[in-house]
Amino acid sequence: MDMIFVVLIGAVAAVLANRNIAVFNDGLRPIVSEHIEGKLSRRELGLTAFAMxxxxxxxxxxxxxxxxxxxxIHSILLGTDIIGILAPKNRWGTAVAALIGGVYGWGLLAGLEGFVKLFDYLPVNFLEPMGQVGDPVVVTFMAFPALAVALQFSVKKGILTFAAAALMRQLAVFVNEGEYISIGGNAVAINQEGMALIVGMIFLFAYAMKQKPDGDSSIDLASVFSEKVKEIKKNVGFFMVIGALIAGATNMLLMAGDPISLNLLADGNQTDAGIAAAARAIGFIPLVASTAIATGVYSPVGFTLIFVIGLFSPNVWIAVVLGALIIFLEVTLLNYIARFLDKYPGVRDSGENIRSAMTKLLEVALLIGGANASNAIAPGFGFFFIAGFYLLNEAAGRPIVRMAVGPVGAIAVGVIANILVAFGIMSIPQ
Structure with a gap:
């Protein structure tokens, strides 16, 4: 059943990309729109998709x-973006995209199981230390609303937001340690990072909703791009299918929508993962909605609320039904969302700032996590390698995105450590 869900997700997502209906990469959506309008050839679109x-x-x-x-989810849907766009946009090309997309999904899941088993045979099993890559992400995630406020409004307001979030976190710790909340005589622990995140998001949207349109600066997105919205609505059936599949796969804990919820799931914290996924989804609604309305190209995961549905649903079949329903509602409400974003331009603009804040936070957190994981794999050498890898990558013009330096560096240290142990140059870390 696991394999069926993943194969179908790969096949459907590749078809959506092939037919120019939906792509996962946010930056690719406007480029697909350029191709639809005849300003970009299929070959140029394919090369761009591959490069991005x-x-x-x-x-x-x-x-x-x-x-x-x-x-x-990035590992499968970014791949199906490439597969779908590189395949010709015709009847045979769509069938080929579906086939290769399904095989790609199968290979990802089957290969994952094989990789996990392979680590047991290595002199240095670095799979467990690799888990440290994501440890700082969960803790630092609560700071992104403060950074988004600082980027959009002012550093002073960002500091105020950060202070309020930090205070709420410590209050939650105090309440948990004192066991002040109980149900039926059993102490209930509240998630301190989750509470801090909620406070930060309240500050962010409170500032954003205070920002009013300046004179005639407001643009009626729904009316200007009505034809593009109609095009998205025409394909709502496709979105419901993939929304149902992804919500079901998430409920089965096969996949996650972002590194934060993924690491929480890996630690067995499904409720906390759902809260983190919800916060991310709320923050990304302005970005996904505005790019979809402007380009006529949707995202196969919609506003990412399907991950929240998957994590909070009691079983896989309820997740499947609700996943299809939530995507249907998203597409149906696109016009109303557009008008809301026009009414509150601060909220519309916050989407890009939230994305930038998350990216910056993940760059720092993953670099720290990668360094910690690398040092656990090869004490001393790990810190040295990550520092050198980061600096040389910067000097080379960042051929590897900053966000990936920590995870890729940790994998490289694991491979190097095994080679050194095999040649007797390094002893097996205890």
Whole structure:
């Protein structure tokens, strides 16, 4: 059943990309729109998709998938973006895209199981230390609303947001340690990072909703791009299918929508993962909605609420039904969301700032996590390698995105450590 879900997700996502209906890479959506309008050839689109997504699959999606033995959605959907767009846009091309997309999904899941077993035969099994890559991410995630506020409004307001979030976190720790909340005589622990995140998001949206349109600066997105919205609505059936599949796979703990919830799932914290996924989804609604409305190209995961549905549903079949329903509602409400974003331009603009804040936070957290994992694999050498790897990557113009330096570096240290042990140059770390 696991394999059926993953294969179908790969096949359907590749078809959506092939038919120019939906792509996962946010930056690719406007480029697909250029191709639809005849401004970009299919070959140029394919090369662009490969250049934009291949590095993220290898350097971002796959390392996280390996570190937690849970598929990070980026590793499958960025790959199906490439597969679908490189295949010709005709009847045979669509069938080929579906076939290769399904095989790719199968290979990802089957290969994952093989990789996990392979680590047991290595002199230095670095799979467990790889889990440390994501440890700082969970703790530092609560800071992203403060950074988004600082980027969009002012550093002063960002500091105020950060202070309020930090205070809430410590209050939650105090309440948990004192066991002040109980149900039926049993102490209930509240998630301190989750509470801090909620406070930060409240500050962010409170500031954003205070920002009003300046005179005639507001643009009626729904009316300007009505034809593009109609095109998205026409394909709502496709979105419901893939939404149902991804929600079901998430409920089965086969995949996660982001590194934060993935690491929480790896630690067995499904409720906390759902809260983190919800916060991310709320923050990404302005970005996904505005790019979809402007380009006529949707995301196969919609507003990412399907991951929240999957994590909080009691079983896989309820997740499947609700996943299809939530995607249907998202597409149906696109016009209303567009009008809301026009009414509150601060909320519309917050989408890009939230994305930037998350990216910056993940760059720092994953570098720290990668350094810690590398040092656990090869004490001393690990810190040295990550520092050198980061600096040389910067000097070379960042051929590897900063976010991927930590995870890729940790994998490289694991490979090097095994080679050194095999040649007797290094002893097996205790």
């Amino acid at each position: 997504s291949f590095g993220l699959v290898i350097g971002f999606g796959i390392p996280f998938t390996l570190s937690a033995s849970i598929i990070l």
